Each structure stands twice: as structure tokens, then as C-alpha cells.
Amino acid sequence: MKTIKLLSLSMLVLFIASCSSDDDGGPQIVNEEEVITTLTLTLSPQAGGADIVFTSRDLDADGPNPPTVTVADLAPNTTYTGVVQVLNETENPAEDITEEVEEEDDEHQFFYQVIGNAAVTTAYTDQDGDGNPVGIQITLTTGDASTGNLVVTLRHQLDKNAAGVSDGDITNAGGDTDVEVTFPVTIQ
Known part of the structure; x- marks a missing residue:
């Protein structure tokens, strides 16, 4: 007893x-944080052509091994339609964390920061129920030949009403980072 x-x-x-x-x-x-091992950004040229796929895969998550990053060159002066997907590949079958981000879109936002000289701009094309950006779907536009980095960050429990956040500025967003990936970018 x-x-x-x-x-x-x-x-x-x-x-x-x-x-x-x-x-x-x-x-x-x-709400416990999800394990995110893989982030894929698929870019489809709006004028037609083959998709460009950027992938970061870190199958040991926070383990000692660095992620495997694969990228492809971007064409100059081109507009792409982009879709990001995040997965937990420690499970079998892999869990699509993007679905949870969509369900809790008012608490999540992807940010796209250009570091260096890469002639890249991004714009959000999806919104949550309050009209704030989510960033699962974007347009990415390139300029002239250049190189740099594209940092993709997923934040949750952020302040979407803070200054600049709806324009994609992560500076005042707050919240917690679920995943952050740096992709080298070459436009040629």
C-alpha cells in the first residue's frame, strides 16, 4: 500500500x-522541442528548369559529427520559388517536423539571412492566421555572379510583432532557435 x-x-x-x-x-x-536532423531548401526556377536543392543533414543531431551540407550553384538574375522542409531522421520512418511548424505557425518563423557578398534577396510567400510570415514558402531572387552564405534559422515562441520581424529581420525576434544552417552560395 x-x-x-x-x-x-x-x-x-x-x-x-x-x-x-x-x-x-x-x-x-x-511543448518540448523536436529533434531536427535535416533541413532541405528546394528552389524551383520560376521560368522553368531543374530544381536546386540545398540540404543539411546531421544524423547524430547534437552529437560530435558535423552536418553534411550539399548545395548547387544558383543562376544569376533568376527568381526561384522556395520550399523548406525539416525532418527528424533519427526516427523510422522520418518524422516531418514541417507539419508541426505549419500547425503551430503562429509560434514559428523561418529567417533567411545573407552573409557576405551573395546577391540574394528573399521574400515570404506564406502567412500564419494573423497575417505574419512563416517562411516555409519563399521567393529567392539572385542578382549578378557572386558568393556568400545563406543562413536559414527556424525560431519558435518568438515575438512576431517586434520591429523588423515581419520583414525577416531576426534581430528583435527573441524566442528559441530550433535549427540554424549555413549554406554556402555561389551565383554563376
């Missing part, structure tokens, strides 16, 4: 520890 009471008390403590208060004063289950 003492074991049953102790077990019941332990289960109650675990339940309370996994909850937090929301603004209404009631319990709210904490």
Missing part, C-alpha cells in the same frame, strides 16, 4: 513539473 501511495505521489509530481501556468491561470502542457 505504501508503494502505491509513493508511486501515485511521484506521478503527481511529474505531472505538475511538466505543466506551466498560462495567462488564464490554468495548467498548460510544455
Whole structure:
């Protein structure tokens, strides 16, 4: 009998520890971060042609091995329609985390930052229910031949109303980073 009471008390403590208060004063289950091993950005030229695929795969997640990054050259002065996908490939079959991002789109946003001299601009083409960008779907436009990096970051529980965030500026977004990948970019 003492074991049953102790077990019941332990289960109650675990339940309370996994909850937090929301603004209404009631319990709210904490949303644990998902494991993201793979980020793929597929770019389709709007004028037609073969897709360009950028992939970062880190199958040991936070393990000691660096991710494997594959990229392809971009054409100059071209507009691409882009779609990003995030997966957890530690599970079999792989779990598509993009579906959760879509379901919780008001709490998530992808950011696309150009570092260096790459002549690249991006624009959001999808929105959450409040009209704020999500970034699963974008347009990416290249300029003249150049090189640099494209950093793709997924944030959750960010402030989408902070200055610049709706324009893709991560500076004031806050929140937590779910995944961040740097792709080398060559336009030629």
C-alpha cells in the first residue's frame, strides 16, 4: 500500500513539473522541442528548369559529427520559388517536423539571412492566421555572379510583432532557435 501511495505521489509530481501556468491561470502542457536532423531548401526556377536543392543533414543531431551540407550553384538574375522542409531522421520512418511548424505557425518563423557578398534577396510567400510570415514558402531572387552564405534559422515562441520581424529581420525576434544552417552560395 505504501508503494502505491509513493508511486501515485511521484506521478503527481511529474505531472505538475511538466505543466506551466498560462495567462488564464490554468495548467498548460510544455511543448518540448523536436529533434531536427535535416533541413532541405528546394528552389524551383520560376521560368522553368531543374530544381536546386540545398540540404543539411546531421544524423547524430547534437552529437560530435558535423552536418553534411550539399548545395548547387544558383543562376544569376533568376527568381526561384522556395520550399523548406525539416525532418527528424533519427526516427523510422522520418518524422516531418514541417507539419508541426505549419500547425503551430503562429509560434514559428523561418529567417533567411545573407552573409557576405551573395546577391540574394528573399521574400515570404506564406502567412500564419494573423497575417505574419512563416517562411516555409519563399521567393529567392539572385542578382549578378557572386558568393556568400545563406543562413536559414527556424525560431519558435518568438515575438512576431517586434520591429523588423515581419520583414525577416531576426534581430528583435527573441524566442528559441530550433535549427540554424549555413549554406554556402555561389551565383554563376
